[in-house]
Amino acid sequence: MTATRTTAPSTTRTTAPVIAATGLRKSYGDKLVLDGIDLSVPQGTVFSLLGPNGAGKTTVVKILSSLVSADAGTVRVAGHDLAADPQAVRAAIGVTGQFSAVDGLITGEENMLLMADLHHLSRREGRRITAELLDRFDLKDAAKKPAATYSGGMKRRLDIAMTLVGGPRIIFLDEPTTGLDPRSRHTMWGIIRELVSGGVTVFLTTQYLEEADQLADRIAVLSDGRIAAEGSADELKRLVPGGHIRLRFTDPSAYRSAAVALREATFPRTAHPARAGGSLDDEALALQIPSDGSQRELRSLLDWLDSAGIEADELTVHTPDLDDVFFALTGGGAVPHQAEEATR
Amino acid sequence: MSSLSLAVRDANTMLRRNLLHARRYPSLTLNLLLTPIVLLLLFVYIFGDVMSAGMGGGHADRSAYLAYLVPGILMMTIGGTVVGAAVSVSTDMAEGIVARFRTMAIHRGSVIIGHVVGSVLQSVASVVLVGAVAVAIGFRSTDATALEWLAALGLVALVALALTWIAVGMGMVSPNAEAASNNALPLIVLPLISSAFVPLDAMPGWFRPIAEYQPFTPAIETLRGLLLGSEIGNNGWLALGWCVGLSVLGYLWTKAVFNRDPK
Numbered sequence: 001m002t003a004t005r006t007t008a009p010s011t012t013r014t015t016a017p018v019i020a021a022t023g024l025r026k027s028y029g030d031k032l033v034l035d036g037i038d039l040s041v042p043q044g045t046v047f048s049l050l051g052p053n054g055a056g057k058t059t060v061v062k063i064l065s066s067l068v069s070a071d072a073g074t075v076r077v078a079g080h081d082l083a084a085d086p087q088a089v090r091a092a093i094g095v096t097g098q099f100s101a102v103d104g105l106i107t108g109e110e111n112m113l114l115m116a117d118l119h120h121l122s123r124r125e126g127r128r129i130t131a132e133l134l135d136r137f138d139l140k141d142a143a144k145k146p147a148a149t150y151s152g153g154m155k156r157r158l159d160i161a162m163t164l165v166g167g168p169r170i171i172f173l174d175e176p177t178t179g180l181d182p183r184s185r186h187t188m189w190g191i192i193r194e195l196v197s198g199g200v201t202v203f204l205t206t207q208y209l210e211e212a213d214q215l216a217d218r219i220a221v222l223s224d225g226r227i228a229a230e231g232s233a234d235e236l237k238r239l240v241p242g243g244h245i246r247l248r249f250t251d252p253s254a255y256r257s258a259a260v261a262l263r264e265a266t267f268p269r270t271a272h273p274a275r276a277g278g279s280l281d282d283e284a285l286a287l288q289i290p291s292d293g294s295q296r297e298l299r300s301l302l303d304w305l306d307s308a309g310i311e312a313d314e315l316t317v318h319t320p321d322l323d324d325v326f327f328a329l330t331g332g333g334a335v336p337h338q339a340e341e342a343t344r
Numbered sequence: 345m346s347s348l349s350l351a352v353r354d355a356n357t358m359l360r361r362n363l364l365h366a367r368r369y370p371s372l373t374l375n376l377l378l379t380p381i382v383l384l385l386l387f388v389y390i391f392g393d394v395m396s397a398g399m400g401g402g403h404a405d406r407s408a409y410l411a412y413l414v415p416g417i418l419m420m421t422i423g424g425t426v427v428g429a430a431v432s433v434s435t436d437m438a439e440g441i442v443a444r445f446r447t448m449a450i451h452r453g454s455v456i457i458g459h460v461v462g463s464v465l466q467s468v469a470s471v472v473l474v475g476a477v478a479v480a481i482g483f484r485s486t487d488a489t490a491l492e493w494l495a496a497l498g499l500v501a502l503v504a505l506a507l508t509w510i511a512v513g514m515g516m517v518s519p520n521a522e523a524a525s526n527n528a529l530p531l532i533v534l535p536l537i538s539s540a541f542v543p544l545d546a547m548p549g550w551f552r553p554i555a556e557y558q559p560f561t562p563a564i565e566t567l568r569g570l571l572l573g574s575e576i577g578n579n580g581w582l583a584l585g586w587c588v589g590l591s592v593l594g595y596l597w598t599k600a601v602f603n604r605d606p607k
Binding site: 118 | 441444
């Protein structure tokens, strides 16, 4: 395994993983989509698979949820071997795919009752759960309308409500908020948090860093069919340089003289050689100076600015965020080996 | 519950879903019904005199031609109705809902069984409807015994089953509704070139084998015999053979495509 991997925090839960995959490989024709994926998700946590479009996130979900078979590797979900007993795995999971898995021709309520019938619930139990979930997901008013007429957010809510009919303890959500407006996205996040607080394990894919940061206990960054890095959001942020102070000018001549002064300056601490001496953004009239954001470093920078007679119109401190991690690990179509170099 | 009763229960759920679709959106089925009814009226009222004179050796008897025509039109109705199955299967397979079904602990084939049984029921209902139109314009089958009536109904159901399996297979390999209705075109064209409109011996010699060696002709001749008392001969066995063969072929085809990993 060549991927960069941080060790699990010492607070690791003692329960065995409810989703465990080793050495997953999958090709579609000549195209290698997954090139040896190992995953382990403890019970009651949110695991987020983060990656750009085409990284193979959906393929991972399809394999783990028994929709397609892997070319190689083993998967255990809820204690069952996926290859040996897919029906036992299916009985334990709920899946909400990337494209809404609702029957558009029938109403929201009929969709729910269809799920209840397929879970072999009694008629009364099916009606009870349907009413409860439609109410919980704010779909009561639209219950008698065909699902095809629903908005994107409503379809996604119905989709998740249908997934919950059987009371699954493990839920796969493939890009649950892609294409949703900000309000619907926050509603969805609330739903996911609620599920987790009820002890459900959530396996989530997303291309939004904020989403992974907000929801996930652990994040794996998938790039070109490999796990480029894995850890908590904080652990991942520590992997890459990204903290800096940004000085912005409105007067081009002030910007130029500051840039000259910066080029000649030597800082006592240049934590990240790649960015030593800072960098320029001529168009925005902005300078970036590497910094860990500590008070000590900030003060020494301010002292230097004063002594050099530089007065910026705006000073902002940037701490590294998942964006930095993401771009460092997946940037520019770089192969994982190069991404790995960048993180060392 | 045993696995068989679970399978029956899931298939029944899927059948209800299928019939709900048909009830909610009857336009597809009604459109497909229009063709055989229009052809029936066209051939009886517009071409009727010429057709019956041609068959009756110059003597025009429209009711005789109507009697000849109806069994063919009924079989054609089945061919047309099952096109709807091809269309709805291909639409369904492209929807996320089927991916959901595949990740649920249900009987795997139940969604297909729902389509097949739903399509057979719709076909039989369509045949009854078109048959009612035929009776309304003067078709009578008073000589047939109750047993022959029952056999006719069984034949209709069997042909519907066979053609449905083929249509479902066509729907499975079609990426969208348009492709499905194009791929299912033979089911509409074959009855046109069978013995539905004119007897085989009235056709040009080079064409006769095309009309003779295809599933619709023996099925139509058998139905004609059951309803009107004409000679059935080998056609009963031939029709049965075609039905069994097409059913098995369509079943295996559908199963192979369905068990393939979805994209």
